[in-house]
Amino acid sequence: MADYIYHDQEIDSDKSNDYIIKVSGLSKLYNEGLPSMVKALDQVSFGIKKGKMITIFGPSGSGKSSLLNILGCMDSATSGSVFLEDIRITELSERELADIRKHMIGFVFQEFLLIPTLTAIENVLLPVIPGGIKKEDRERAMNLLTQVGLKERVKHKPKELSGGEKQRVAIARALINNPKIIYADEPTGNLDTKTGDEIMQLLRNLNQELGVTIVIVSHDPSVWDKTDYLLKLKDGQIDPHKITS
Amino acid sequence: MSLQTISFALKNTFRKKSIAFISILGIGIGIALMIVISSATISMDKMMTDTLASRVGDVEVTEYGKPPVLSALPENITTIINTIESKDQIKFMSPEIVVNGFTQFTSAFELPSMVNLYARGIDLKNDELFEGPTTRIIDGEIYNDTLEIIVADLVMDIAEKEYPGWLKIGSVIPFQINATYSINLTLTGTYETEENPAALLVEPIFVMSIESARSINSLFLPESFTGFSAVKIRFNSETINKTQTYAEELKELTPKMTVSLLGYFGGTVEDLLLIFDVFSTVISTVSGIAGAMAILVAQLMGVNERLKEFAIMKATGWKNRTIFFEIVLESVVFGIIGSLIGILFGSGLIYTLELALGQSFIKLTWQLILLVLGFGLGIGVISGFLPGLKAARIKPMEVLRSS
Ligand SMILES: Nc1ncnc2c1ncn2[C@@H]1O[C@H](COP(=O)(O)OP(=O)(O)OP(=O)(O)O)[C@@H](O)[C@H]1O
Numbered sequence: 198m199a200d201y202i203y204h205d206q207e208i209d210s211d212k213s214n215d216y217i218i219k220v221s222g223l224s225k226l227y228n229e230g231l232p233s234m235v236k237a238l239d240q241v242s243f244g245i246k247k248g249k250m251i252t253i254f255g256p257s258g259s260g261k262s263s264l265l266n267i268l269g270c271m272d273s274a275t276s277g278s279v280f281l282e283d284i285r286i287t288e289l290s291e292r293e294l295a296d297i298r299k300h301m302i303g304f305v306f307q308e309f310l311l312i313p314t315l316t317a318i319e320n321v322l323l324p325v326i327p328g329g330i331k332k333e334d335r336e337r338a339m340n341l342l343t344q345v346g347l348k349e350r351v352k353h354k355p356k357e358l359s360g361g362e363k364q365r366v367a368i369a370r371a372l373i374n375n376p377k378i379i380y381a382d383e384p385t386g387n388l389d390t391k392t393g394d395e396i397m398q399l400l401r402n403l404n405q406e407l408g409v410t411i412v413i414v415s416h417d418p419s420v421w422d423k424t425d426y427l428l429k430l431k432d433g434q435i436d437p438h439k440i441t442s
Numbered sequence: 443m444s445l446q447t448i449s450f451a452l453k454n455t456f457r458k459k460s461i462a463f464i465s466i467l468g469i470g471i472g473i474a475l476m477i478v479i480s481s482a483t484i485s486m487d488k489m490m491t492d493t494l495a496s497r498v499g500d501v502e503v504t505e506y507g508k509p510p511v512l513s514a515l516p517e518n519i520t521t522i523i524n525t526i527e528s529k530d531q532i533k534f535m536s537p538e539i540v541v542n543g544f545t546q547f548t549s550a551f552e553l554p555s556m557v558n559l560y561a562r563g564i565d566l567k568n569d570e571l572f573e574g575p576t577t578r579i580i581d582g583e584i585y586n587d588t589l590e591i592i593v594a595d596l597v598m599d600i601a602e603k604e605y606p607g608w609l610k611i612g613s614v615i616p617f618q619i620n621a622t623y624s625i626n627l628t629l630t631g632t633y634e635t636e637e638n639p640a641a642l643l644v645e646p647i648f649v650m651s652i653e654s655a656r657s658i659n660s661l662f663l664p665e666s667f668t669g670f671s672a673v674k675i676r677f678n679s680e681t682i683n684k685t686q687t688y689a690e691e692l693k694e695l696t697p698k699m700t701v702s703l704l705g706y707f708g709g710t711v712e713d714l715l716l717i718f719d720v721f722s723t724v725i726s727t728v729s730g731i732a733g734a735m736a737i738l739v740a741q742l743m744g745v746n747e748r749l750k751e752f753a754i755m756k757a758t759g760w761k762n763r764t765i766f767f768e769i770v771l772e773s774v775v776f777g778i779i780g781s782l783i784g785i786l787f788g789s790g791l792i793y794t795l796e797l798a799l800g801q802s803f804i805k806l807t808w809q810l811i812l813l814v815l816g817f818g819l820g821i822g823v824i825s826g827f828l829p830g831l832k833a834a835r836i837k838p839m840e841v842l843r844s845s
């Protein structure tokens with residue numbers, strides 16, 4: 198069973214740069230000031246060590262996706278701070294966040310989100326398109342597809358791929374820019390147990406081979422055991438109670 | 443912006459083939475119509491202005507209230523004309539004699555309806571000043587004896603088509619004076635009609651010497667009608683308005699004369715051109731709006747279906763402006779392909795019209811093709827704007843959350 202993450206004074210005073218993510222006092226309010234206001238995150242603080250794999254879990258509505266969106270530079274925080282390495286991402290502009298997403302972060306989603314008009318390799322290269330695809334990019338995409346076991350599916354369109362294969366393409370896409378960290382929101386949610394296990398195994402291999410930090414959100418207890426740490430959210434706060442299993 | 447962004451846009455343009463096909467077809471049809479009408483307008487406009495430009499200072503006087511064939515001006519008409527205040531502005535004059543009676547040609551072959559079916563007796567020296575028909579002989583030679591004529595090549599062409607071999611240099615044409623009496627005229631040469639058909643409005647198609655004209659007229663007209671019928675005057679004038687003021691002076695002379703401006707076709711032609719112009723502008727505007735709406739609807743639908751794709755693009759670092767550019771580019775591709783198809787349809791239509799009318803007066807110009815492509819591009823940019831903004835402005839996490 199993986200260890201739980203708690204807030205730790207050590208994180209704030211971390212001088213050795215062990216932590217890739219440092220969150221402190223993070224709150225997120227939706228519809229602030231309106232009757233429909235929701236407090237999705239409430240004073241959350243924790244750290245994630247470099248090269249580790251962690252799972253965030255908790256009941257529906259507990260703030261998992263909200264947290265991931267802020268960590269992933271896709272949304273702004275209401276208060277508190279988040280460091281990605283030594284960049285304080287909570288105070289960056291939308292354009293700067295887009296740059297961070299491009300160069301430091303990879304995303305994997307439950308729904309794969311492949312572009313149907315592009316082949317597997319073109320989908321992997323999607324993040325590189327605006328800047329122009331170079332020869333190295335193509336080679337890298339080829340290597341990644343090989344690494345995720347799709348050497349023979351390079352030219353296939355998404356509709357010719359199975360769910361597991363699509364998720365492998367999505368994982369290769371998340372890795373194309375050589376990110377420091379990958380966020381995966383329910384990566385096995387649309388897959389059967391066996392395929393889900395294979396995807397988890399793949400993520401674990403990539404984590405070990407490439408040293409990339411991986412943060413997963415998952416409801417699925419079988420995922421929890423396969424990561425180094427667990428973070429349980431409840432009502433927007435980190436739940437200090439370990440589950441008994 | 444990379445080449446791949448463009449090729450990415452191209453791949454996405456045709457993902458909904460039937461919708462793409464229908465909107466492109468719609469734009470194509472509108473543009474085809476626009477091309478035909480604009481081509482016709484431009485060609486007619488050009489024809490008219492070309493013809494008019496060289497004649498902007500030209501007027502013709504005839505006896506007041508009489509058509510040229512019945513006009514009788516005094517022998518000393520040029521002296522009278524030279525009494526106007528602006529006489530210094532007269533560059534040169536050509537007193538001419540109109541001979542009526544070539545009506546057999548009307549029944550013999552189909553001449554364009556605008557052609558004047560009478561002959562003119564013109565002095566060679568004067569004709570040279572006006573660069574008239576005798577300066578444009580292309581076959582045979584200028585008349586030098588009485589009862590010799592030259593004809594416009596247009597008449598030769600039509601005659602050759604209807605009665606091959608009948609009309610050629612040296613042919614004798616019986617000129618019907620009345621039911622029982624005719625006089626033989628010998629054809630000595632043909633002259634080139636000005637390239638554009640509008641010139642036929644002001645040029646004769648049969649030309650002979652002053653003497654020939656006078657002796658023919660003396661055979662069947664009372665003596666008072668054997669003098670000059672018309673005088674062409676070229677003023678030193680660059681605008682039709684200036685010519686108009688000289689024309690006013692001519693109108694003050696005695697005997698009273700009808701003065702026509704040869705560089706101005708008068709209200710009807712101008713009105714017609716204006717109507718054409720307005721019509722083509724309306725058609726262009728309507729097809730522009732319709733085309734833009736076709737693309738707009740297709741693209742808005744497309745963007746709505748693809749929100750998640752834009753979400754993942756943004757999540758992986760695509761900038762708003764790149765996504766905007768990509769959608770506008772897709773719309774531009776629609777617009778330009780629609781224009782190309784319109785040009786194709788339009789050319790086909792122009793070709794068919796030419797075949798049907800047997801004469802080409804509509805010309806598709808490069809300028810027009812470029813203009814139409816620009817128009818297609820404009821339609822694309824305008825109609826891509828809204829869908830582009832919509833796609834660029836999505837918030838990835840909101841799109842992904844709602845799934
Ligand atoms: N854009 C938004 N506007 C308003 N409320 C929101 C928004 N996004 C999330 N919320 C609310 O914030 C709370 C936390 O939502 P969040 O999506 O982070 O939960 P979650 O843990 O990911 O849940 P699930 O397991 O169902 O995905 C919920 O009450 C949700 O309704």
Ligand SMILES: [Mg+2]
Nearest residue numbers: 261262263382
């Ligand atoms: Mg969620």
